[in-house]
Amino acid sequence: MDKDKNMEFVVKNYRHGAFDTCKAWASLGIFGFRKPSVMKIAGIVALLIAVTATAAIVLRNNVFTGNETESAGSPSVSEETVIATVAPVDFDNTPLTEVIEKVNAVYGVHITNLPANAGEYRLTLHYEGSADNLVATINELLGIELEIEE
Numbered sequence: 001m002d003k004d005k006n007m008e009f010v011v012k013n014y015r016h017g018a019f020d021t022c023k024a025w026a027s028l029g030i031f032g033f034r035k036p037s038v039m040k041i042a043g044i045v046a047l048l049i050a051v052t053a054t055a056a057i058v059l060r061n062n063v064f065t066g067n068e069t070e071s072a073g074s075p076s077v078s079e080e081t082v083i084a085t086v087a088p089v090d091f092d093n094t095p096l097t098e099v100i101e102k103v104n105a106v107y108g109v110h111i112t113n114l115p116a117n118a119g120e121y122r123l124t125l126h127y128e129g130s131a132d133n134l135v136a137t138i139n140e141l142l143g144i145e146l147e148i149e150e
Contacts, residue, residue: 088128096121099138100146107131110149 017023087106091099096118100111109131115121121142127134135146 088126089134090127091123091125093122093124095119096123096138096142099123103131103134107134111135111146112149113145113147115144 089102089106091102094102096114100114100118103109104111107130121144123138123142125137125141127137131148135148138144139146
């Protein structure tokens, strides 16, 4: 019986256009709202796809290939510097004094603050990265405080 009463209420009170979204927005004080057309939605989707594809291409060309764009005012980095920055080095039970000589030669840096007993330290390591990170790794492994002189 409740269903019949509900149906009767709806039939008596139904008005055409009562659930029109444009009228609902207007009643809230938002005028000019119209349902977007299929063509507008398709245009927006196409624009978003184009922007996303362009961003992906720019990222691929600049970041993933190592050709990062220079920001204004930043010094340019030569190709030789980049190669030296990521040069691989290998040490097999090598005295610390020889390690420092090789790092200085390979990376073009000058390492200071060697401990007095540097010849007693030995290092076995394969490393590929920057001189700063290599020195930090050596310091952590051996418990010393080498520094790169600028």
